[in-house]
Amino acid sequence: MKGQTVVSLCVRHMFDVSVFLFQDDYIPYPRIEEVLERGEPYPQVILPEFGGYWIEDPDAPPPSTDSRGKEEEEVGEEEGRQEEETAPGDYGYRLEEINEAARAYRKHFLGREHLNFSCSSSSVGNLLLSVRHEQEKEHEHLHVIIRSRVKSVYHRLSLAELPDIPSVPELTKLLCDEAAGLRFSPILYPKASQLIVNYDEHEVNNTYKFGVIYQRFGQVSEEELFRNNEETLAFTEFLQLLGDTVDLQDFKGFRGGLDVSHGQTGSQSIYTVHRQQEIMFHVSTKLPFTEGDAQQLQRKRHIGNDIVALVFQEEATPFVPDMIASNFLHAFIVVQAEEPCSETTSYKVSVTAREDVPPFGPPLPNPAVFKKGPEFREFLLTKLINAELACYKSDRFARLEERTRAALLDSLHDELQRRSQSMLGLTSGPEEEGRGENGQAHGGLLESIKCNVKSPVKRRSGLFPRLLSVDMCMSALLHRWGHTFRRASLSRCAACQSSAPVIVCRSPTELKNKNSPRSNLKFRFDKLSHSAAVSLCDSQSAGSLFT
Numbered sequence: 001m002k003g004q005t006v007v008s009l010c011v012r013h014m015f016d017v018s019v020f021l022f023q024d025d026y027i028p029y030p031r032i033e034e035v036l037e038r039g040e041p042y043p044q045v046i047l048p049e050f051g052g053y054w055i056e057d058p059d060a061p062p063p064s065t066d067s068r069g070k071e072e073e074e075v076g077e078e079e080g081r082q083e084e085e086t087a088p089g090d091y092g093y094r095l096e097e098i099n100e101a102a103r104a105y106r107k108h109f110l111g112r113e114h115l116n117f118s119c120s121s122s123s124v125g126n127l128l129l130s131v132r133h134e135q136e137k138e139h140e141h142l143h144v145i146i147r148s149r150v151k152s153v154y155h156r157l158s159l160a161e162l163p164d165i166p167s168v169p170e171l172t173k174l175l176c177d178e179a180a181g182l183r184f185s186p187i188l189y190p191k192a193s194q195l196i197v198n199y200d201e202h203e204v205n206n207t208y209k210f211g212v213i214y215q216r217f218g219q220v221s222e223e224e225l226f227r228n229n230e231e232t233l234a235f236t237e238f239l240q241l242l243g244d245t246v247d248l249q250d251f252k253g254f255r256g257g258l259d260v261s262h263g264q265t266g267s268q269s270i271y272t273v274h275r276q277q278e279i280m281f282h283v284s285t286k287l288p289f290t291e292g293d294a295q296q297l298q299r300k301r302h303i304g305n306d307i308v309a310l311v312f313q314e315e316a317t318p319f320v321p322d323m324i325a326s327n328f329l330h331a332f333i334v335v336q337a338e339e340p341c342s343e344t345t346s347y348k349v350s351v352t353a354r355e356d357v358p359p360f361g362p363p364l365p366n367p368a369v370f371k372k373g374p375e376f377r378e379f380l381l382t383k384l385i386n387a388e389l390a391c392y393k394s395d396r397f398a399r400l401e402e403r404t405r406a407a408l409l410d411s412l413h414d415e416l417q418r419r420s421q422s423m424l425g426l427t428s429g430p431e432e433e434g435r436g437e438n439g440q441a442h443g444g445l446l447e448s449i450k451c452n453v454k455s456p457v458k459r460r461s462g463l464f465p466r467l468l469s470v471d472m473c474m475s476a477l478l479h480r481w482g483h484t485f486r487r488a489s490l491s492r493c494a495a496c497q498s499s500a501p502v503i504v505c506r507s508p509t510e511l512k513n514k515n516s517p518r519s520n521l522k523f524r525f526d527k528l529s530h531s532a533a534v535s536l537c538d539s540q541s542a543g544s545l546f547t
Helices: 002-025 032-038 066-075 077-083 101-108 166-177 192-203 222-227 233-243 297-303 374-391 395-423 432-435 446-450 473-483 491-497 532-536
Strands: 053-055 115-119 127-136 139-147 152-158 206-216 243-249 270-274 279-282 307-313 331-339 346-354 369-371
Touching: 032 270, 101 127, 101 139, 101 152, 101 192, 115 243, 115 395, 127 395, 139 166, 139 192, 206 222, 206 233, 206 297, 206 374, 222 297, 233 270, 233 279, 233 307, 233 331, 270 374, 279 369, 279 374, 297 374, 307 374, 331 374, 369 374, 395 473
Parallel strands: 206 279, 206 307, 307 331
Antiparallel strands: 053 346, 115 127, 127 139, 139 152, 243 270, 270 279, 331 346, 346 369
């Protein structure tokens, strides 16, 4: 017995020593000061000492778009959408969709005859189902969307070789194992589509804000970056490529959080519209400069709240992505001017992002050098938008979005149930109806966004009289579709029930200055209503914004 104890202690000691040696043997990446001391040639981007980021390799294969391609083959695209993506002058650079299901209801359901169903379940949360029948010549299809607190799933299903239209239980079992056997009830509220489309599109974003940082040679800290005030001719030339210089006073477009009334965030900024997406740039040299403030918080509070930033270099100098401590900055596109302000001006581009951000297009060419002109502008703006969409898929943002999505779905479900009961005369009537319509006592988000919908949905009935019955076509249904698409999984909902993640993005080498004066700032989804955002943010501590 004593010998066994000694052996056990020895094994435990060996394990502890091995872990200790592993940590000690780790060789960090060189610091930016060391890279500068070595002299030219300087890399455009270097990794932080202890990693945590990736740098795009121009020789790497482009990011896969197979999943989106298959979905487009199944569901088709509206003519306007097709023209927008293949418009002349886009040079083949495509915007990547963060969630095609978010646009499916407006494209395939809104204003057309369809049915909506809801389900309350303690195990998988509330579910919302939409079904529409479509007949094109001799072909019949079902458009189906099922929404859970984790995600929405959309499919366009062929009815060929099936004896009858599948029932709701059959559809839900086919799309989601966890929903098998659950009871769905029809939604009877005539204006339900207005609420549903606004819920679906809370993920759709048509406005973006990006930081633009000017880096001089040898600058190695955020204090040095935000201290730059002069806009050189090369930097001005680059800003003119990005967009138009606009006066902020009384500006009517997307302002990106800038003050357009009292001039507290500067007098001018750079703004553009790219493929119907409004973009406001937070240019470091155009934001207010405060004498005596080493951190320049007036500048950092805007750029530090952006998710993607451009870094402009007038000459070769290394940039390290953790140089700016921020909870939100997840990706950087570094642009270095070559022969600026000439007929042969070109730009060298590098891309770096946090490790949990998936790759995004368009891919860098090899060599990653672009001539000044419309093609480079098209590449750069498309890359910026795709970078932000990819950052939303990172662990930190994805978990926050799941919590937001779950709360909004619960609110939508409760609202639709109440409205349906009211249609049956089972509620208190006018008083209850008024509370929801004016948005003051119930569902502030849902009622406020409902007012923005201009086109009412036609009231129709009589679609799928057998949709709620369980018929005998399940075996044929599974045989026909069982291998063509994946079932939606709701098992990840445990992440939604867990405590809120703390967003901490400080540099791996900086563990000091934990008491930030801006520690009370919370993450906000700009597309959500004020009431829903407050209820979510108050339930979690998102960590300090700056370290």
